[in-house]
Amino acid sequence: MLGLDFALEQDKKDVLKPYKDQFYIPKDKHGNNLIYMTGNSLGLQPKSTKHYINQELTDWAALGVEGHFEAKNPWLPYHEFLTESMAKVVGAKPIEVVVMNTLTTNLHLMMVSFYKPTKTRYKILIESDAFPSDKYAVESQLRHHGFDHNEGLILWQPRDNEELLRYEDLEAILDTQGDEIALIMIGGINYYTGQYFNLKRITELGHKHGCKVGFDCAHGAGNVKLNLHDSGADFAVWCTYKYLNSGPGSLAGCFVHERHAHNKDLNRFTGWWSHNKATRFTMRDEFDQLPGAEGWQLSNPPILSMAAIKASLDIFHEVGIDALVEKSKQLTGYFEFLLKELGDDIIRIITPKHPEERGCQLSIQVKNADKTLHHKLTEAGVITDWREPDVIRCAPVPLYNSFEDVYVLVEKLKTILNE
Template sequence: MSSEVVRFEASEEFARRMDAEDSLRSFREEFLFPVHDGEPAIYFVGNSLGLQPRKAKTYVLEALEDWEKLGVEGHFRGTRPWMPYHEMLTEQTARLVGAHPIEVVVMNTLSVNLHLMMVSFYQPTRERPKILMEAGAFPSDQYAVASQVRFHGYDPDKDILRLAPREGEETLRTEDILDTIERHGREIALVLLGNVNYLTGQAFDMAAITRAAHKQGCRVGFDLAHGAGNLQLSLHDDGPDFAVWCSYKYLNGGPGTLGGVFVHERHAHNKALPRFAGWWGHDKQTRFQMGPDFEPIPGAEGWLLSNPPIFQLAALRASLELFDRATMPALRRKSDRLTAYLEFLLDRLPPGVVRITTPRDPKQRGAQLSLRFSKDPRRLLEKLNSAGVHCDFRSPDIIRAAPAPLYNSFHDVYRFVGVLERHARD
């Protein structure tokens, strides 16, 4: 698929032609789709739970067989020994998020990792007690931040600065974020944003936000739950102090699977950083000496607590191999076109049927479009589900549709809007 501008057409023939020209089309066959009326369902909810890679079962069974045959010796023997298993995912993860291998580790789940990172990077003082975040951040992030602020003896009502869109607008302006950092920076201990907002689908300028916050002496972290595997990230170059993400959405690791952590290389050897420590984060060379003093592994691995669950790593490995083969630059090029085609077809629906609240600028969004409908969206979602369309509802009135480029097609987009048009008028 070339990089030249495409003139979209609202026809099934055009959608099929785009798929035929798609260099990534074969990856669709690497996934298992729910089936509706004998054909793959339209699955536009990879921003909530990605599809199962075909190899996930093979890799999990492989680990189960080693457990069956080897017992505890599976840690050191077998097809893929468990002791270093998580290290197999390190370089792939680093390429996925634009980091150096020393800066990333696969571990825990997102909210656990967020708390661990705030232990290290939210160190409030009387002069600088505040956290800056989105007013519309995902609830789990809001709960975590408020609990950390209380834990340090501060008041969430006073010491959490919440960014909200201007009156009459639905997304944040970059200049407003930067202005808030400049005006309040000397009070802010931590700037913590989702790099893609779960509700609006808006993607933020991570590099500009990081530069502005560091200029004011703030630490910076990002929640990449809707960014990892969706956007082309450059965490090392952008320079935030940390980032966290889950792996069950765009990364297709399976329900509730392990998340990931990025800690910038400049912190790799800083033993003075406060942290909650665990055995698996201890220096590998002396780990089994069972000494009483914690010696952190340099880099992100030093935040590991426990040996990771191998079956979850195995399932995630199946997906990360596909991302590594496809590459994020190629996936982003396809995703931009898929999302733009969805936008094009939605704009052709009768006036008043639907309004797109996600930014129109491709640089400010990923695969997701958030849609507001003139009629009851919950009832509409039920009709879509009955017709074999998988997307989701988020309060107060938004249906989210996210064509994931690793397994969705232009024909999926065409079919989706056709089903939507039939049912949105009912």
């Protein structure tokens, strides 16, 4: 009923269809496009990226150090060229956002400021299946402050035989241990299940109990409407190489709510790029804190990486997060429908059913399957993502995936299952 003809008809009506041609699609050994469903792990390269980076290489070759002032896009303020577009992507004010460092580095910098343990309030609450880097980071912060991480780490866990987390269980933890918790640090979208948490609800709950609240939005930025400012969160961090298509290991983003923008009493690590821009190069002045998220910078920015981010953000600025999310819901809804057609006795989707509680990723379990199924999908020209012990993550990204892609993926999966 909703087969290939339907998919092709939806693609014809898709106003974002032309954007697929702005990305390089990986090909198989025969030169055919692969079905790429792992934008949740590494986004595809915009065709414009090479031009953006080459511009900086050209200016570097021609200008040398003078490129800091005379390049087409002067390097000295280059990070500022990204701020407005990035703020729109994550739903923040420009003063609240900066692109700098990498994700876990930014998380540590945020915890320097917002994790302020005392003898009686020192614990950190995270989701039980947080991304490993987040767990390692918060454990190390506990140890750094002289606490036992086994005792100081509180896990928000799903109930028996469930994968998704319940807010009433978080409320129960805070009702009983809230006065011992200094920081709540949750992944905005859980990397494994794809569950998109209600950031505002968690923040209000945490603040009610006197906790600071932060989010790792690596799987949310460029995927869902994060509305970070309205959430009231104290801070958030995210990478740019997944849905934001900036290239492997590229720079990350950081959000600090504007209520902290002018608070110079916040403990923080500093460097010369968090110093007053007007006097930064006089070199011998006492430290003068920049307001806003920029005040957490340490070093001058790596321009080539920022050029790649700019290439992608210019596409996001043109498309707008509203249009992306609208198509995402349609595309993922179609994907969910086709998977369910295979039968609940074969396929189990562990991602929330409600479109407002997920992004474009669906995490699926196939009965009696192991990683062999993932390998067979790869051999069939479908690039998905395997996560132990038994989940295949698939993310139909609205910028470069089509309804036909989704249909073909499910057909190939069906063929493998029928072998």
